[in-house]
Amino acid sequence: MATHFIKQNKLISYCILTGVYGFARSFNGYHPPEHDVIGDKFALAFMNGITYSIPPYSVIYHVKLINRIDVKLNGKDPALHKKSYQDMFSYNQNVFL
Secondary structure (H helix, E strand, C coil): CCHHHHHHHHHHHHHHHHHHHHHHHHHHCCHHHHCCHHHHHHHHHHHHHHHHHHHHHHHHHHHCCCCCCCHEEEEEEEEHHHHEECCCCCCCCCCCC
């Protein structure tokens, strides 16, 4: 059933998967001390997941992912490329999650 849905609705499946990725990335990221409580982290991660799931906005996050991979593979200093690690509501030093 799920494979049939994915085959028939590729764009919807893509949006759902990128939204889940955005949620996980934001939830695991650094939040300022005033937002470092579970309710705020959950709400901000949910909003970040929504921005990841909208196709025009997700292009920006894909470019940031490519930049993070480039920084990791070429041994560049992540401190010089902070914009690539900044999400809408959190800061995450990890490459993927």
